[in-house]
Amino acid sequence: MRPTPSFQYHAPKTLEGAIELMGTLENVKPIIGGTDLIPQMKEGVFSPDHVVDLNNVAELNYVREDNGLICIGATATHNQIAASDAVKKSQALLDAMTMIGSPQIRNRGTITGNLINASPAADSAPPLLVHDAEVVIRSIDEERIIPLTALFTGPKLNCLEQNELLTEIRFPTPPVNSASAFKRIGRRKAFTLSVVSAAAYVEMEGERCVDARVAFGSVAMTPIRASEVEDMLEDKTLTASIIAEACLAARNHVHPITDVRGTAEYRKDMCEVLLRRALEAALERVR
Amino acid sequence: MIVNFDLNGEPVSVEVEPNMSLVDMLREELGINSVKKGCELGECGACTLLLDGSPVTSCLLLAPQVEGCHVTTLEGLEKNSLMIDLREAFIENGAIQCGFCTPGMLISSYALLRDNLHPSAYQVKKGIEGNICRCTGFTKIIEAVLDAAERITPE
Numbered sequence: 249m250r251p252t253p254s255f256q257y258h259a260p261k262t263l264e265g266a267i268e269l270m271g272t273l274e275n276v277k278p279i280i281g282g283t284d285l286i287p288q289m290k291e292g293v294f295s296p297d298h299v300v301d302l303n304n305v306a307e308l309n310y311v312r313e314d315n316g317l318i319c320i321g322a323t324a325t326h327n328q329i330a331a332s333d334a335v336k337k338s339q340a341l342l343d344a345m346t347m348i349g350s351p352q353i354r355n356r357g358t359i360t361g362n363l364i365n366a367s368p369a370a371d372s373a374p375p376l377l378v379h380d381a382e383v384v385i386r387s388i389d390e391e392r393i394i395p396l397t398a399l400f401t402g403p404k405l406n407c408l409e410q411n412e413l414l415t416e417i418r419f420p421t422p423p424v425n426s427a428s429a430f431k432r433i434g435r436r437k438a439f440t441l442s443v444v445s446a447a448a449y450v451e452m453e454g455e456r457c458v459d460a461r462v463a464f465g466s467v468a469m470t471p472i473r474a475s476e477v478e479d480m481l482e483d484k485t486l487t488a489s490i491i492a493e494a495c496l497a498a499r500n501h502v503h504p505i506t507d508v509r510g511t512a513e514y515r516k517d518m519c520e521v522l523l524r525r526a527l528e529a530a531l532e533r534v535r
Numbered sequence: 536m537i538v539n540f541d542l543n544g545e546p547v548s549v550e551v552e553p554n555m556s557l558v559d560m561l562r563e564e565l566g567i568n569s570v571k572k573g574c575e576l577g578e579c580g581a582c583t584l585l586l587d588g589s590p591v592t593s594c595l596l597l598a599p600q601v602e603g604c605h606v607t608t609l610e611g612l613e614k615n616s617l618m619i620d621l622r623e624a625f626i627e628n629g630a631i632q633c634g635f636c637t638p639g640m641l642i643s644s645y646a647l648l649r650d651n652l653h654p655s656a657y658q659v660k661k662g663i664e665g666n667i668c669r670c671t672g673f674t675k676i677i678e679a680v681l682d683a684a685e686r687i688t689p690e
């Protein structure tokens with residue numbers, strides 16, 4: 249294994265300190281879990297001159313519910329998020345947090361790194377998309393808050409400038425008459441990248457679905473919402489045939505590619521299957 | 536740069552290059568050989584150790600990242616009663632063949648049983664899903680962990 253190229257290591261203790269380093273150093277990369285960045289540095293994808301470790305910035309480490317928003321600080325790990333009371337209210341995100349990688353990866357990896365890495369297969373993305381999540385981005389000059397849909401600009405591409413840090417992920421607390429679920433398929437059961445993944449969110453008034461949200465991973469250039477499919481579920485009683493119709497339609501709203509993990513046709517088939525499983529699991533949970 | 540941390544209960548101070556991985560610092564500078572280098576990409580689990588009590592893969596950490604932390608490897612758990620039960624159960628159940636995965640497996644199994652004294656077979660599988668074994672086919676390892684859970688003497 250080629251050694252990680254040499255760089256200067258910085259471990260700021262405050263957010264202000266971290267932002268200042270990001271704004272003044274050239275060719276700089278932040279690191280949290282390192283579960284994406286370290287392999288990428290070993291493989292030569294990135295060769296930063298400076299690495300800014302955010303793990304000592306105490307003010308970025310939290311998961312809390314605040315004024316109707318569930319807020320996740322940048323350095324909260326998958327395991328820390330899964331153990332928090334706030335995230336118990338989003339079953340889809342909880343599903344993803346307990347599925348990603350392995351215990352070792354979940355003890356280090358973060359949603360921040362998962363989103364910034366911007367893989368179309370990022371498992372935290374579909375659950376956050378169905379919750380209409382936003383991300384908070386800071387630099388020396390400004391703070392901006394953007395919808396998660398605007399963060400992804402292509403496969404492995406995001407809209408951050410070199411001097412910017414993602415500091416928080418947040419979404420509205422799901423109402424009690426709602427539920428969600430996340431399902432994925434990999435080449436094997438444990439410890440693998442998703443070939444396709446699907447998240448579903450439903451808000452019910454009695455038997456009627458008043459709000460439906462659907463998102464997929466690994467079927468387009470970025471993780472995506474499927475609003476045409478959502479329209480087929482909203483203001484309906486979600487009978488088996490309505491669900492089957494929407495799942496069938498999902499095939500036409502995704503644009504998968506063929507690669508080493510699966511063919512485009514297989515991925516379309518799996519969209520149909522996983523969306524049905526996710527919707528059924530969500531409905532089961534709402535009752 | 537100098538890194539100061541607690542290794543198996545002893546304070547240590549090591550001079551490293553910032554791009555050195557934790558597993559290399561332990562093996563090359565500190566003579567800790569239970570952490571193995573397999574994939575060096577976080578995928579095989581052979582380099583697993585406990586960082587402030589939680590299992591992590593030491594090939595994905597930079598040496599300077601453990602400044603001020605507690606690092607525990609198999610060497611530091613030699614006299615730990617739970618680890619003794621696990622070790623004996625691994626030997627008696629034939630859960631070791633070449634032994635390369637064993638230190639990592641023991642650390643992951645230790646963390647699992649420490650937090651959950653009576654795991655189901657499914658929970659054992661989830662607990663060791665980040666550790667790959669090329670020899671045993673996993674069945675005997677899962678049996679060994681379940682067997683160790685039976686042996687644990689309540690304190």
Ligand SMILES: Cc1cc2nc3c(=O)[nH]c(=O)nc-3n(C[C@H](O)[C@H](O)[C@H](O)COP(=O)(O)OP(=O)(O)OC[C@H]3O[C@@H](n4cnc5c(N)ncnc54)[C@H](O)[C@@H]3O)c2cc1C
Pocket residue numbers: 277278279280281282283284285286287302322347348349350353356357358359360361362363364365369370371372408412413414415439440441442576577578
């Ligand atoms: C063995 C293994 C299994 C895995 N399994 C899965 C899986 O099942 N599903 C899945 O989706 N992923 C998986 N991954 C990928 C990875 O673990 C996740 O994407 C993880 O969540 C990344 O988080 P991190 O904190 O480790 O990111 P890091 O590696 O620390 O950072 C990732 C990127 O984000 C940048 N960055 C970090 N913090 C910030 C910030 N605050 N602002 C701006 N940029 C920032 C870094 O510079 C880097 O480019 C796996 C990885 C490994 C090694």
Ligand code: FES
Pocket residue numbers: 571572573574575576577578579580581582583592593594595
């Ligand atoms: S060597 Fe660290 S996980 Fe394989």
Ligand code: FES
Pocket residue numbers: 630631632633634635636637667668669670671
């Ligand atoms: S005993 Fe050989 S790899 Fe597990």
